[in-house]
Amino acid sequence: MESLDPEAYVDQVAKALQLPLHPDHRTGVIENFARILPIAQLVLEFPLPQTVEPAPTFSPLPAARTEPLP
Protein backbone atom coordinates (compact mmCIF):
# COMPACT_ATOMS: atom_id res chain seq x y z
CA MET A 1 0.00 0.00 0.00
CA GLU A 2 3.07 2.19 -0.21
CA SER A 3 1.88 3.74 -3.45
CA LEU A 4 -1.57 4.55 -2.11
CA ASP A 5 -2.31 8.25 -1.86
CA PRO A 6 -4.52 8.57 1.26
CA GLU A 7 -5.77 11.97 0.17
CA ALA A 8 -7.00 10.77 -3.23
CA TYR A 9 -8.38 7.54 -1.73
CA VAL A 10 -10.36 9.35 0.97
CA ASP A 11 -11.85 11.79 -1.55
CA GLN A 12 -12.82 9.10 -4.05
CA VAL A 13 -14.25 6.55 -1.61
CA ALA A 14 -16.16 9.26 0.24
CA LYS A 15 -17.73 10.12 -3.13
CA ALA A 16 -18.59 6.46 -3.75
CA LEU A 17 -20.34 6.35 -0.37
CA GLN A 18 -22.03 9.70 -1.01
CA LEU A 19 -20.34 10.88 2.17
CA PRO A 20 -19.72 14.60 1.99
CA LEU A 21 -16.51 15.65 3.75
CA HIS A 22 -16.63 19.14 5.18
CA PRO A 23 -13.41 21.03 4.40
CA ASP A 24 -12.81 21.47 8.14
CA HIS A 25 -13.01 17.70 8.70
CA ARG A 26 -11.19 16.47 5.59
CA THR A 27 -7.63 16.80 6.95
CA GLY A 28 -8.51 14.92 10.14
CA VAL A 29 -10.13 12.13 8.15
CA ILE A 30 -7.10 11.81 5.85
CA GLU A 31 -4.77 11.71 8.88
CA ASN A 32 -6.89 9.04 10.50
CA PHE A 33 -7.10 6.97 7.33
CA ALA A 34 -3.33 7.22 6.85
CA ARG A 35 -2.89 6.01 10.41
CA ILE A 36 -5.01 2.94 9.63
CA LEU A 37 -2.88 1.88 6.62
CA PRO A 38 -0.02 0.26 8.58
CA ILE A 39 -2.60 -1.29 10.93
CA ALA A 40 -4.40 -2.87 7.98
CA GLN A 41 -1.08 -4.05 6.58
CA LEU A 42 -0.50 -6.14 9.71
CA VAL A 43 -3.74 -8.01 9.09
CA LEU A 44 -3.47 -8.30 5.31
CA GLU A 45 0.09 -9.61 5.17
CA PHE A 46 -0.72 -12.57 7.43
CA PRO A 47 -1.45 -15.67 5.32
CA LEU A 48 -4.64 -17.56 6.19
CA PRO A 49 -5.80 -20.86 4.70
CA GLN A 50 -8.99 -20.70 2.63
CA THR A 51 -10.69 -22.98 5.13
CA VAL A 52 -10.81 -20.26 7.78
CA GLU A 53 -14.28 -18.72 7.89
CA PRO A 54 -15.03 -15.20 9.14
CA ALA A 55 -15.76 -15.18 12.87
CA PRO A 56 -19.40 -14.02 12.95
CA THR A 57 -21.86 -16.83 12.39
CA PHE A 58 -25.38 -16.51 11.10
CA SER A 59 -28.38 -18.46 12.29
CA PRO A 60 -31.16 -18.91 9.72
CA LEU A 61 -33.72 -18.63 12.50
CA PRO A 62 -33.75 -15.58 14.78
CA ALA A 63 -33.86 -16.27 18.50
CA ALA A 64 -37.42 -16.62 19.75
CA ARG A 65 -38.87 -13.40 21.11
CA THR A 66 -40.50 -13.49 24.50
CA GLU A 67 -42.08 -10.93 26.78
CA PRO A 68 -39.76 -8.12 27.86
CA LEU A 69 -37.44 -9.13 30.64
CA PRO A 70 -37.24 -9.59 33.56
Next chain:
Amino acid sequence: MTSDPHFLGSADAASIASAVRQGEISAQAVVAASLERIQERDGALNAFTEILKDSALEAAEKVDQQVAQGIPVGPLAGVPFAVKNLFDVAGLTTLAGSVINRENPPARMDATVVARLKQAGAILVGTLNMDEYAYGFVTENSHYGPTHNPHDLSRVAGGSSGGSAAAVAGGLVPLTLGSDTNGSIRVPASLCGIYGLKPTYGRLSRAGVALFASSFDHVGPFARSVADIALSFDAMQGPDPTDPVCTQRPVDPTVPQLGQGIEGLRIAVAEDYFARGAEPHILAGVEKIAQALGASQTIRIPEAHRARAAAYLITAAEGANLHLHNLKTRPQDFDPATRDRFLAGALLPADWILQAQRFRSWYRQQVQALFQEIDLFIAPTTPCPAPLIGQEKMVIDGVEVLTRPNLGLYTQPLSFIGLPVLSVPLRESGSLPFGVQLVAAPYQEATLLRVAAHLESLGILNAEPA
Protein backbone atom coordinates in the same frame (compact mmCIF):
# COMPACT_ATOMS: atom_id res chain seq x y z
CA MET B 1 -20.40 0.96 62.23
CA THR B 2 -23.28 1.26 59.81
CA SER B 3 -24.34 4.70 61.05
CA ASP B 4 -20.84 6.02 60.44
CA PRO B 5 -20.90 8.20 57.30
CA HIS B 6 -17.49 6.74 56.42
CA PHE B 7 -19.10 3.31 56.20
CA LEU B 8 -21.48 4.61 53.57
CA GLY B 9 -18.68 6.08 51.49
CA SER B 10 -16.39 3.06 51.60
CA ALA B 11 -18.59 0.04 52.27
CA ASP B 12 -18.93 -2.47 49.49
CA ALA B 13 -22.28 -3.57 48.09
CA ALA B 14 -22.15 -6.89 49.93
CA SER B 15 -21.80 -5.20 53.35
CA ILE B 16 -24.50 -2.66 52.54
CA ALA B 17 -26.97 -5.32 51.39
CA SER B 18 -26.23 -7.41 54.46
CA ALA B 19 -26.78 -4.44 56.80
CA VAL B 20 -30.01 -3.51 55.00
CA ARG B 21 -31.31 -7.08 55.12
CA GLN B 22 -30.63 -7.31 58.84
CA GLY B 23 -32.29 -3.98 59.50
CA GLU B 24 -29.05 -2.42 60.77
CA ILE B 25 -29.46 0.47 58.38
CA SER B 26 -32.28 1.59 56.11
CA ALA B 27 -31.99 1.58 52.33
CA GLN B 28 -33.22 5.15 52.46
CA ALA B 29 -30.27 6.19 54.65
CA VAL B 30 -27.86 4.41 52.30
CA VAL B 31 -29.31 6.04 49.20
CA ALA B 32 -29.49 9.46 50.87
CA ALA B 33 -25.82 9.18 51.84
CA SER B 34 -24.89 8.20 48.30
CA LEU B 35 -26.85 11.13 46.86
CA GLU B 36 -25.11 13.42 49.34
CA ARG B 37 -21.69 12.20 48.30
CA ILE B 38 -22.60 12.69 44.65
CA GLN B 39 -23.70 16.21 45.49
CA GLU B 40 -20.45 16.90 47.37
CA ARG B 41 -17.94 15.30 45.04
CA ASP B 42 -19.33 15.13 41.55
CA GLY B 43 -18.73 18.79 40.85
CA ALA B 44 -15.03 17.92 40.85
CA LEU B 45 -15.29 14.48 39.23
CA ASN B 46 -17.97 15.02 36.57
CA ALA B 47 -18.86 11.33 36.61
CA PHE B 48 -22.65 11.73 36.54
CA THR B 49 -24.74 13.08 33.68
CA GLU B 50 -28.11 12.49 35.40
CA ILE B 51 -29.04 12.01 39.04
CA LEU B 52 -32.27 10.13 39.75
CA LYS B 53 -32.93 11.39 43.26
CA ASP B 54 -36.69 10.96 43.51
CA SER B 55 -37.00 7.54 41.92
CA ALA B 56 -34.01 6.29 43.94
CA LEU B 57 -35.47 7.41 47.28
CA GLU B 58 -38.81 5.92 46.29
CA ALA B 59 -37.22 2.57 45.44
CA ALA B 60 -35.30 2.65 48.73
CA GLU B 61 -38.50 3.22 50.66
CA LYS B 62 -39.99 0.12 49.04
CA VAL B 63 -36.98 -1.97 50.05
CA ASP B 64 -37.31 -0.71 53.64
CA GLN B 65 -40.99 -1.59 53.68
CA GLN B 66 -40.20 -5.11 52.48
CA VAL B 67 -37.56 -5.53 55.19
CA ALA B 68 -39.98 -4.24 57.83
CA GLN B 69 -42.66 -6.67 56.65
CA GLY B 70 -40.27 -9.60 56.61
CA ILE B 71 -40.56 -9.99 52.83
CA PRO B 72 -37.33 -11.46 51.42
CA VAL B 73 -35.21 -8.85 49.63
CA GLY B 74 -32.61 -9.51 46.96
CA PRO B 75 -28.85 -10.02 47.35
CA LEU B 76 -28.23 -6.35 46.45
CA ALA B 77 -30.98 -4.88 48.62
CA GLY B 78 -30.52 -1.17 49.10
CA VAL B 79 -27.27 -0.98 47.13
CA PRO B 80 -27.00 2.28 45.17
CA PHE B 81 -25.71 1.80 41.64
CA ALA B 82 -25.32 3.87 38.48
CA VAL B 83 -24.86 3.05 34.81
CA LYS B 84 -22.92 4.41 31.85
CA ASN B 85 -25.34 6.55 29.88
CA LEU B 86 -25.55 4.06 27.02
CA PHE B 87 -27.76 1.71 29.08
CA ASP B 88 -31.48 2.22 28.59
CA VAL B 89 -33.23 3.51 31.69
CA ALA B 90 -37.01 3.66 31.34
CA GLY B 91 -38.10 7.28 31.03
CA LEU B 92 -34.65 8.67 30.15
CA THR B 93 -33.19 9.32 26.73
CA THR B 94 -30.14 7.14 26.21
CA LEU B 95 -27.34 9.58 25.33
CA ALA B 96 -24.41 7.25 24.61
CA GLY B 97 -22.21 10.27 25.31
CA SER B 98 -23.62 12.22 22.36
CA VAL B 99 -25.76 15.30 21.82
CA ILE B 100 -27.26 13.76 18.68
CA ASN B 101 -29.09 11.12 20.72
CA ARG B 102 -30.70 13.78 22.92
CA GLU B 103 -33.30 14.03 20.15
CA ASN B 104 -34.34 10.40 20.66
CA PRO B 105 -37.46 9.58 22.67
CA PRO B 106 -36.98 8.31 26.22
CA ALA B 107 -36.34 4.58 26.62
CA ARG B 108 -39.53 2.61 27.21
CA MET B 109 -37.92 0.02 29.45
CA ASP B 110 -34.69 -0.64 31.31
CA ALA B 111 -31.84 -2.52 29.67
CA THR B 112 -32.02 -6.18 30.71
CA VAL B 113 -29.02 -5.98 33.06
CA VAL B 114 -30.33 -2.80 34.70
CA ALA B 115 -33.68 -4.51 35.27
CA ARG B 116 -31.94 -7.56 36.72
CA LEU B 117 -29.90 -5.49 39.19
CA LYS B 118 -33.05 -3.69 40.28
CA GLN B 119 -34.76 -7.03 40.68
CA ALA B 120 -31.92 -8.04 43.02
CA GLY B 121 -32.74 -5.02 45.16
CA ALA B 122 -30.15 -2.54 43.85
CA ILE B 123 -31.24 1.08 43.50
CA LEU B 124 -30.38 3.13 40.43
CA VAL B 125 -29.18 6.61 41.42
CA GLY B 126 -28.02 7.97 38.08
CA THR B 127 -26.31 7.70 34.72
CA LEU B 128 -22.65 8.28 33.94
CA ASN B 129 -20.34 10.09 31.56
CA MET B 130 -18.47 8.32 28.74
CA ASP B 131 -16.61 8.90 25.50
CA GLU B 132 -19.05 9.71 22.72
CA TYR B 133 -20.54 6.48 21.36
CA ALA B 134 -17.95 4.62 23.48
CA TYR B 135 -15.17 5.40 20.97
CA GLY B 136 -12.28 6.30 23.28
CA PHE B 137 -10.17 5.39 26.29
CA VAL B 138 -10.15 8.73 28.14
CA THR B 139 -13.69 10.12 28.74
CA GLU B 140 -12.73 13.58 27.59
CA ASN B 141 -16.14 14.21 26.15
CA SER B 142 -16.41 17.55 24.33
CA HIS B 143 -20.15 17.82 25.01
CA TYR B 144 -20.28 16.84 28.68
CA GLY B 145 -16.73 17.62 29.78
CA PRO B 146 -13.95 15.31 30.95
CA THR B 147 -14.43 12.94 33.86
CA HIS B 148 -11.65 13.45 36.43
CA ASN B 149 -9.72 10.68 38.13
CA PRO B 150 -10.60 10.60 41.84
CA HIS B 151 -6.95 9.81 42.69
CA ASP B 152 -5.67 12.92 40.90
CA LEU B 153 -8.19 15.36 39.49
CA SER B 154 -5.76 16.58 36.82
CA ARG B 155 -5.77 13.10 35.24
CA VAL B 156 -8.23 11.15 33.12
CA ALA B 157 -10.45 8.47 34.60
CA GLY B 158 -9.92 6.34 31.50
CA GLY B 159 -12.64 5.37 29.10
CA SER B 160 -14.89 4.87 27.55
CA SER B 161 -16.68 3.97 30.81
CA GLY B 162 -14.85 6.74 32.69
CA GLY B 163 -17.83 7.94 34.70
CA SER B 164 -18.53 4.37 35.81
CA ALA B 165 -15.01 3.93 37.17
CA ALA B 166 -14.73 7.38 38.76
CA ALA B 167 -18.08 7.05 40.56
CA VAL B 168 -16.92 3.83 42.24
CA ALA B 169 -13.34 4.93 42.92
CA GLY B 170 -14.59 8.22 44.37
CA GLY B 171 -16.89 6.38 46.79
CA LEU B 172 -20.05 7.87 45.30
CA VAL B 173 -21.62 4.45 44.72
CA PRO B 174 -20.25 0.94 45.36
CA LEU B 175 -21.39 -0.50 42.03
CA THR B 176 -21.68 0.69 38.43
CA LEU B 177 -22.08 -0.80 34.97
CA GLY B 178 -20.04 -0.04 31.89
CA SER B 179 -19.39 -1.50 28.46
CA ASP B 180 -16.19 -2.84 26.95
CA THR B 181 -15.56 -3.16 23.21
CA ASN B 182 -11.76 -2.92 23.19
CA GLY B 183 -10.99 -2.22 26.85
CA SER B 184 -13.59 0.31 27.95
CA ILE B 185 -14.26 -1.41 31.28
CA ARG B 186 -10.72 -2.60 32.00
CA VAL B 187 -8.85 0.61 31.10
CA PRO B 188 -10.84 2.91 33.41
CA ALA B 189 -10.86 0.24 36.15
CA SER B 190 -7.06 0.19 35.90
CA LEU B 191 -6.61 3.96 35.90
CA CYS B 192 -9.07 4.47 38.78
CA GLY B 193 -7.80 1.58 40.92
CA ILE B 194 -10.90 -0.63 41.17
CA TYR B 195 -12.17 -3.97 39.88
CA GLY B 196 -13.69 -4.13 36.41
CA LEU B 197 -15.08 -7.31 34.86
CA LYS B 198 -15.43 -7.81 31.14
CA PRO B 199 -17.26 -11.14 30.98
CA THR B 200 -17.14 -13.62 28.13
CA TYR B 201 -18.63 -12.21 24.92
CA GLY B 202 -22.38 -12.83 25.07
CA ARG B 203 -22.35 -13.88 28.73
CA LEU B 204 -24.36 -10.86 29.85
CA SER B 205 -27.23 -9.46 27.84
CA ARG B 206 -26.67 -6.29 25.84
CA ALA B 207 -30.38 -5.79 25.17
CA GLY B 208 -31.19 -2.13 25.72
CA VAL B 209 -27.54 -1.08 25.47
CA ALA B 210 -26.46 1.29 22.67
CA LEU B 211 -24.09 -0.64 20.42
CA PHE B 212 -20.69 0.58 19.25
CA ALA B 213 -19.11 -2.37 17.42
CA SER B 214 -21.39 -5.35 17.86
CA SER B 215 -18.66 -7.91 17.14
CA PHE B 216 -16.92 -6.92 20.39
CA ASP B 217 -19.49 -5.15 22.57
CA HIS B 218 -19.70 -6.49 26.13
CA VAL B 219 -21.23 -5.14 29.35
CA GLY B 220 -19.96 -5.64 32.89
CA PRO B 221 -19.64 -4.31 36.43
CA PHE B 222 -17.19 -2.08 38.34
CA ALA B 223 -16.78 -2.40 42.11
CA ARG B 224 -14.34 -2.09 45.01
CA SER B 225 -14.49 -5.73 46.11
CA VAL B 226 -14.40 -9.13 44.45
CA ALA B 227 -17.59 -10.14 46.27
CA ASP B 228 -19.43 -7.20 44.69
CA ILE B 229 -18.28 -8.14 41.20
CA ALA B 230 -19.45 -11.71 41.82
CA LEU B 231 -22.78 -10.68 43.38
CA SER B 232 -23.66 -8.31 40.56
CA PHE B 233 -22.41 -10.67 37.84
CA ASP B 234 -24.58 -13.46 39.25
CA ALA B 235 -27.59 -11.16 39.43
CA MET B 236 -27.17 -10.22 35.76
CA GLN B 237 -26.43 -13.68 34.33
CA GLY B 238 -28.89 -15.68 32.28
CA PRO B 239 -30.15 -16.08 28.74
CA ASP B 240 -31.94 -13.20 27.04
CA PRO B 241 -33.61 -13.85 23.70
CA THR B 242 -33.76 -10.11 23.03
CA ASP B 243 -29.96 -10.00 22.60
CA PRO B 244 -28.99 -12.10 19.57
CA VAL B 245 -25.49 -12.85 20.93
CA CYS B 246 -26.52 -13.64 24.50
CA THR B 247 -25.59 -17.12 25.60
CA GLN B 248 -28.18 -19.86 26.16
CA ARG B 249 -26.08 -21.30 28.98
CA PRO B 250 -27.76 -21.63 32.34
CA VAL B 251 -26.73 -19.33 35.18
CA ASP B 252 -23.52 -20.49 36.89
CA PRO B 253 -23.42 -18.69 40.25
CA THR B 254 -19.90 -17.53 41.06
CA VAL B 255 -20.49 -16.37 44.66
CA PRO B 256 -20.48 -19.92 46.09
CA GLN B 257 -17.15 -20.58 44.35
CA LEU B 258 -15.30 -17.51 45.66
CA GLY B 259 -13.71 -19.25 48.63
CA GLN B 260 -12.35 -22.23 46.71
CA GLY B 261 -8.80 -20.88 46.56
CA ILE B 262 -6.33 -21.44 43.78
CA GLU B 263 -5.21 -24.99 44.42
CA GLY B 264 -5.01 -27.00 41.24
CA LEU B 265 -5.23 -24.00 38.95
CA ARG B 266 -2.55 -23.69 36.27
CA ILE B 267 -1.61 -20.03 36.12
CA ALA B 268 0.81 -18.42 33.68
CA VAL B 269 2.20 -14.99 32.90
CA ALA B 270 1.74 -13.68 29.36
CA GLU B 271 5.15 -12.85 27.94
CA ASP B 272 6.32 -11.30 24.68
CA TYR B 273 3.73 -8.74 23.50
CA PHE B 274 2.23 -8.40 26.99
CA ALA B 275 5.62 -7.95 28.67
CA ARG B 276 6.77 -5.13 26.38
CA GLY B 277 6.03 -1.45 26.46
CA ALA B 278 4.64 -1.04 29.96
CA GLU B 279 6.29 1.19 32.53
CA PRO B 280 8.65 -0.83 34.75
CA HIS B 281 6.55 -0.49 37.90
CA ILE B 282 3.56 -1.92 36.06
CA LEU B 283 5.52 -4.97 34.96
CA ALA B 284 6.70 -5.25 38.57
CA GLY B 285 3.04 -5.28 39.60
CA VAL B 286 2.36 -8.17 37.21
CA GLU B 287 5.35 -9.98 38.73
CA LYS B 288 4.03 -9.35 42.23
CA ILE B 289 0.70 -10.96 41.31
CA ALA B 290 2.51 -13.82 39.59
CA GLN B 291 4.56 -14.52 42.72
CA ALA B 292 1.50 -14.38 44.95
CA LEU B 293 -0.18 -16.96 42.72
CA GLY B 294 2.93 -19.11 42.39
CA ALA B 295 2.78 -18.64 38.62
CA SER B 296 6.16 -19.71 37.35
CA GLN B 297 5.27 -20.62 33.76
CA THR B 298 4.90 -18.17 30.92
CA ILE B 299 2.83 -18.31 27.76
CA ARG B 300 3.10 -16.52 24.48
CA ILE B 301 -0.11 -15.38 22.80
CA PRO B 302 0.69 -15.68 19.08
CA GLU B 303 0.19 -12.65 16.83
CA ALA B 304 -1.32 -10.48 19.57
CA HIS B 305 -0.22 -7.35 17.71
CA ARG B 306 -2.17 -8.45 14.64
CA ALA B 307 -5.17 -9.24 16.84
CA ARG B 308 -5.10 -5.66 18.07
CA ALA B 309 -4.83 -4.40 14.48
CA ALA B 310 -7.75 -6.55 13.34
CA ALA B 311 -9.85 -5.37 16.30
CA TYR B 312 -9.07 -1.80 15.29
CA LEU B 313 -10.27 -2.31 11.71
CA ILE B 314 -13.49 -4.10 12.63
CA THR B 315 -14.30 -1.56 15.33
CA ALA B 316 -13.74 1.39 13.01
CA ALA B 317 -15.86 -0.12 10.25
CA GLU B 318 -18.75 -1.31 12.43
CA GLY B 319 -18.86 1.94 14.40
CA ALA B 320 -18.87 4.00 11.22
CA ASN B 321 -21.59 1.86 9.68
CA LEU B 322 -23.82 2.39 12.69
CA HIS B 323 -23.46 6.18 12.54
CA LEU B 324 -23.09 6.69 8.78
CA HIS B 325 -26.38 8.50 8.29
CA ASN B 326 -25.51 11.11 10.93
CA LEU B 327 -21.92 11.32 9.66
CA LYS B 328 -23.36 12.25 6.26
CA THR B 329 -25.97 14.69 7.43
CA ARG B 330 -24.66 16.31 10.63
CA PRO B 331 -20.96 15.60 11.19
CA GLN B 332 -20.61 18.91 13.04
CA ASP B 333 -22.71 17.49 15.89
CA PHE B 334 -20.19 14.73 16.70
CA ASP B 335 -17.42 15.11 19.23
CA PRO B 336 -14.39 16.07 17.10
CA ALA B 337 -12.40 13.36 18.91
CA THR B 338 -14.63 10.63 17.53
CA ARG B 339 -15.93 12.19 14.30
CA ASP B 340 -12.80 11.92 12.15
CA ARG B 341 -12.14 8.36 13.29
CA PHE B 342 -15.69 7.34 12.44
CA LEU B 343 -15.43 9.05 9.06
CA ALA B 344 -12.14 7.28 8.29
CA GLY B 345 -13.69 3.98 9.43
CA ALA B 346 -16.46 4.38 6.86
CA LEU B 347 -13.89 4.22 4.07
CA LEU B 348 -12.29 0.82 4.75
CA PRO B 349 -12.48 -1.74 1.93
CA ALA B 350 -14.66 -4.79 2.55
CA ASP B 351 -11.69 -7.11 2.05
CA TRP B 352 -9.90 -5.65 5.08
CA ILE B 353 -12.86 -6.31 7.36
CA LEU B 354 -13.50 -9.82 6.08
CA GLN B 355 -9.83 -10.68 6.40
CA ALA B 356 -9.83 -9.28 9.95
CA GLN B 357 -12.87 -11.45 10.79
CA ARG B 358 -11.16 -14.52 9.30
CA PHE B 359 -8.02 -13.72 11.25
CA ARG B 360 -10.21 -13.55 14.34
CA SER B 361 -11.29 -17.19 13.80
CA TRP B 362 -7.70 -18.28 13.36
CA TYR B 363 -6.52 -16.41 16.45
CA ARG B 364 -9.36 -17.75 18.59
CA GLN B 365 -8.25 -21.28 17.73
CA GLN B 366 -4.63 -20.56 18.67
CA VAL B 367 -5.57 -19.06 22.02
CA GLN B 368 -8.08 -21.81 22.73
CA ALA B 369 -5.28 -24.34 22.33
CA LEU B 370 -3.28 -22.53 25.01
CA PHE B 371 -6.12 -23.11 27.46
CA GLN B 372 -5.49 -26.85 27.19
CA GLU B 373 -2.28 -26.19 29.14
CA ILE B 374 -3.37 -23.45 31.54
CA ASP B 375 -6.48 -22.22 33.34
CA LEU B 376 -5.63 -18.55 33.66
CA PHE B 377 -2.99 -16.07 32.60
CA ILE B 378 -2.07 -12.62 33.80
CA ALA B 379 -1.07 -9.50 31.87
CA PRO B 380 -0.94 -5.75 32.51
CA THR B 381 -4.21 -3.86 31.94
CA THR B 382 -2.72 -0.54 30.82
CA PRO B 383 0.88 0.31 29.91
CA CYS B 384 0.88 3.28 32.31
CA PRO B 385 -1.16 4.88 35.09
CA ALA B 386 -3.65 7.65 34.27
CA PRO B 387 -2.36 10.26 31.79
CA LEU B 388 -3.10 13.93 32.32
CA ILE B 389 -6.35 15.33 30.95
CA GLY B 390 -5.52 16.74 27.52
CA GLN B 391 -2.30 14.74 27.20
CA GLU B 392 -2.10 13.90 23.50
CA LYS B 393 1.00 11.72 23.45
CA MET B 394 2.77 9.24 25.67
CA VAL B 395 5.84 7.03 25.36
CA ILE B 396 5.48 3.26 24.96
CA ASP B 397 8.57 1.13 24.50
CA GLY B 398 10.64 4.25 23.83
CA VAL B 399 8.34 5.41 21.03
CA GLU B 400 6.10 8.46 21.28
CA VAL B 401 2.52 7.42 20.46
CA LEU B 402 -0.97 8.91 20.70
CA THR B 403 -2.48 8.51 24.18
CA ARG B 404 -6.08 7.83 23.22
CA PRO B 405 -5.74 4.65 21.15
CA ASN B 406 -2.74 3.19 22.96
CA LEU B 407 -4.22 2.83 26.42
CA GLY B 408 -5.85 -0.29 24.96
CA LEU B 409 -2.59 -1.93 23.96
CA TYR B 410 -3.07 -4.94 26.27
CA THR B 411 -6.86 -5.08 26.38
CA GLN B 412 -7.73 -5.15 22.67
CA PRO B 413 -6.18 -8.52 21.75
CA LEU B 414 -8.29 -10.20 24.49
CA SER B 415 -11.75 -8.70 23.92
CA PHE B 416 -11.12 -9.40 20.21
CA ILE B 417 -11.98 -13.05 20.93
CA GLY B 418 -14.36 -12.47 23.81
CA LEU B 419 -12.26 -13.92 26.63
CA PRO B 420 -13.45 -13.15 30.17
CA VAL B 421 -11.09 -10.72 31.88
CA LEU B 422 -11.05 -9.16 35.34
CA SER B 423 -8.83 -6.14 35.96
CA VAL B 424 -7.67 -6.14 39.58
CA PRO B 425 -6.27 -3.00 41.27
CA LEU B 426 -2.77 -2.41 42.60
CA ARG B 427 -1.62 0.78 44.28
CA GLU B 428 1.41 1.66 46.34
CA SER B 429 0.82 4.32 48.95
CA GLY B 430 1.13 7.80 47.47
CA SER B 431 1.22 6.66 43.85
CA LEU B 432 -1.35 6.28 41.13
CA PRO B 433 -3.23 2.99 40.81
CA PHE B 434 -3.01 0.56 37.90
CA GLY B 435 -4.58 -2.77 37.01
CA VAL B 436 -3.51 -6.29 36.17
CA GLN B 437 -5.68 -8.46 33.92
CA LEU B 438 -6.68 -11.96 35.00
CA VAL B 439 -7.68 -13.81 31.83
CA ALA B 440 -9.48 -17.16 31.61
CA ALA B 441 -11.01 -19.40 28.94
CA PRO B 442 -14.51 -18.53 27.70
CA TYR B 443 -17.24 -18.88 30.37
CA GLN B 444 -14.71 -19.34 33.20
CA GLU B 445 -15.61 -16.15 35.08
CA ALA B 446 -15.80 -18.20 38.27
CA THR B 447 -12.10 -19.01 37.94
CA LEU B 448 -11.23 -15.33 37.57
CA LEU B 449 -13.22 -14.44 40.65
CA ARG B 450 -11.75 -17.29 42.72
CA VAL B 451 -8.24 -16.13 41.91
CA ALA B 452 -9.12 -12.49 42.57
CA ALA B 453 -10.73 -13.42 45.91
CA HIS B 454 -7.52 -15.25 46.83
CA LEU B 455 -5.39 -12.21 45.96
CA GLU B 456 -7.77 -9.96 47.86
CA SER B 457 -7.51 -12.18 50.93
CA LEU B 458 -3.72 -11.92 50.80
CA GLY B 459 -4.04 -8.13 51.09
CA ILE B 460 -2.18 -7.50 47.83
CA LEU B 461 -4.94 -5.62 46.04
CA ASN B 462 -6.02 -2.11 46.91
CA ALA B 463 -9.38 -0.72 45.84
CA GLU B 464 -9.78 1.80 48.65
CA PRO B 465 -11.84 4.78 47.50
CA ALA B 466 -9.92 7.98 46.82
